Structure formats: structure tokens, C-alpha cells
Amino acid sequence: MKSELNVFVTGASSGFGAAIARRFIDEGHRVIATGRRTERLAELAAACGERLLPLTLDVRDHAAVEAAVAGLPAPFAAVDVLVNNAGLALGLKPADQADMADWEQMVDTNIKGLLYVTRALTPGMVERGRGHVINLGSVAGEWPYPGGNVYGGTKAFVRQFSLNLRADLVGRGVRVSNIEPGMAETEFSLVRYHGDAEKAKAVYAGTQPLTAEDIADTVYWIATRPAHVNINTISLMPECQAFSSFAVKRQS
Structure with missing residues (x-):
């Protein structure tokens, strides 16, 4: 592993992404912190200093992603680690009642946005013979729950x-890892409930969920393994959470 890494983090304006950016900065690395909220990125940059490059970017915009990667300044241009963190869940209605706009936004961000950034950065990694793509998945990608349909x-x-x-x-020297967190308290539920703070808070009532720092610690550990070690998948949950039981609909 290089002693100093260039780390490209999507969705860095809050939650996991901001914590990941801070962790790498604290450990002496450089970070390209991307997100849609310019003011949040500016606050992060003010706290982290010149080793963090704030970059306003909507990963759903393919042309903007390509332009952003092509325009990285020289000290940041050779990206060693890509953290595909940008993503969201919207709504919890059953599939027959769900809002199609919510479905489309989740697909555009969680799938297409991840693809755009990965395709823009992996050729450089392959050319240099080193790199690491770390994707933020979810336990929801393996275990279903009512209302989790498209997410x-x-x-x-x-x-x-x-x-x-x-x-x-x-x-070819490029590693790939997938992290699948369970319940974690960030802005995730606030976004899912379209800004309803009361509903979002209720999700975590009586629990001790994972934190953004827990995920940042996991990402940092994966990225700093020796170059011959590839962590394929990590699934983690808070102690208070386990796998969903089978859904059984009983007649009254």
C-alpha cells in the first residue's frame, strides 16, 4: 500500500461519506469529497484543511462525473481508493403502492451513479497497476423486508x-470490496421518510445502532490491508439487530 493515498468518496456531504473522509484525512491521506450539497462540503473542507478537495457532484449525471474525474488537479488525479458511498432509500410502501419517482431515483443513484464513477476511475487504476474500489451495499441486498423492494x-x-x-x-492490482451495513443512525431514515424527523427518530428508538464512524473505521481497515489481501464482503449489524424472520400472513 502507498504510504499516502488519494481517496475519492461519493456522498461525502453527510453520514458515512463525511465520516469516511474525515477518517482518511486524520490518518494523513488526501480526499476528494464529492456530494450535491456545496455548503456541507465547504464545512467539511474547512474542518479538514487543504488535504481535502470538495467537489460538488451529482453522481447521476454521467457527463458531470466524467468531467469531474478528468479535471482533478494533479495532486489528487491518481485515485488510489474509490469509495462508492452515495446512495439512498426512499419510501416504505409496498410495491403496488410505491412512488415510481422514488424507484427511479434509487436506481439512478444507487446503481447508475455507482457505475458512472466506477467506470470513470477504474481505467486509471488498471493502468497504474494499483487501486481499490470499495462499494457501500447493505444487508438489504441479501435479506428482504416489507417495503424494501427497489432499495x-x-x-x-x-x-x-x-x-x-x-x-x-x-x-491486475485493483482490489474490490463490498460493505453491507445494517441499522445505522445517519440521515438515512430522514431521507427515506422525505424529511419527517419524527418518523426517522422512531426507527432508532430503544436501540444502539451503528454509527457513521463505525462504517468509516471498517472502510479504513479494508483499504489499509496489505496489497495482496482482498476483503471481498463485510456484513455488519449492531448487536441489537439480527436477520428478518419469515413473513407469515395469517387469516383472522
Whole structure:
């Protein structure tokens, strides 16, 4: 592993992404922190200093992603680690009642956005013979729950794409990892409930969920393994959470 890494983090304006950016900065690395909220990125940059490059970017915009990668300044241009963190869940209605706009936004962000950034950065990694793609999946990509329909589907895609990307890049110095968190308290539920803070808070009532720092610690550990070690998949949950039971609909 290089002693100093250039780390490209998507969705860095809050939650996991901001914590991941801070962790790498604290350990002496450089970070390209991307997100849609310019003011949040500016706050992060003010706290982290010149080793962090804030970059306003919507990963759903393919042309903007390509332009952003092509325009990286020289000290940041050779990206060693890509953390595909940008993603969201919207709504919990059953499939027959769900909002199609919510479905489309999840697909555009969680799948297509991840693809755009991965495709833009992996050629450089292959050319340099080193690199690491770390994707943020979810336990929802393996374990279903009511209302998780398209969100779970997008995270199942992340899981399988990570495995296939690993197969494509094997032996070329580029590692691929997938992290699948369970319940974690960030803005995740606030976004899912379209800004309803009361509903979002209720999700975590009486629990001790994972934190953004827990995920940042996991990402950092994966990225700093020796170059010959590839962590394929990590699934983690808070102690208070376990796998869903089978749904059984009983007649009254």
C-alpha cells in the first residue's frame, strides 16, 4: 500500500461519506469529497484543511462525473481508493403502492451513479497497476423486508456487481470490496421518510445502532490491508439487530 493515498468518496456531504473522509484525512491521506450539497462540503473542507478537495457532484449525471474525474488537479488525479458511498432509500410502501419517482431515483443513484464513477476511475487504476474500489451495499441486498423492494434490489445489484468487478480485475492490482451495513443512525431514515424527523427518530428508538464512524473505521481497515489481501464482503449489524424472520400472513 502507498504510504499516502488519494481517496475519492461519493456522498461525502453527510453520514458515512463525511465520516469516511474525515477518517482518511486524520490518518494523513488526501480526499476528494464529492456530494450535491456545496455548503456541507465547504464545512467539511474547512474542518479538514487543504488535504481535502470538495467537489460538488451529482453522481447521476454521467457527463458531470466524467468531467469531474478528468479535471482533478494533479495532486489528487491518481485515485488510489474509490469509495462508492452515495446512495439512498426512499419510501416504505409496498410495491403496488410505491412512488415510481422514488424507484427511479434509487436506481439512478444507487446503481447508475455507482457505475458512472466506477467506470470513470477504474481505467486509471488498471493502468497504474494499483487501486481499490470499495462499494457501500447493505444487508438489504441479501435479506428482504416489507417495503424494501427497489432499495433492496439496488443493493443486491451492488453485491453482485462487486463480485463481477472483482472477477474482471483479478490479477491486475485493483482490489474490490463490498460493505453491507445494517441499522445505522445517519440521515438515512430522514431521507427515506422525505424529511419527517419524527418518523426517522422512531426507527432508532430503544436501540444502539451503528454509527457513521463505525462504517468509516471498517472502510479504513479494508483499504489499509496489505496489497495482496482482498476483503471481498463485510456484513455488519449492531448487536441489537439480527436477520428478518419469515413473513407469515395469517387469516383472522
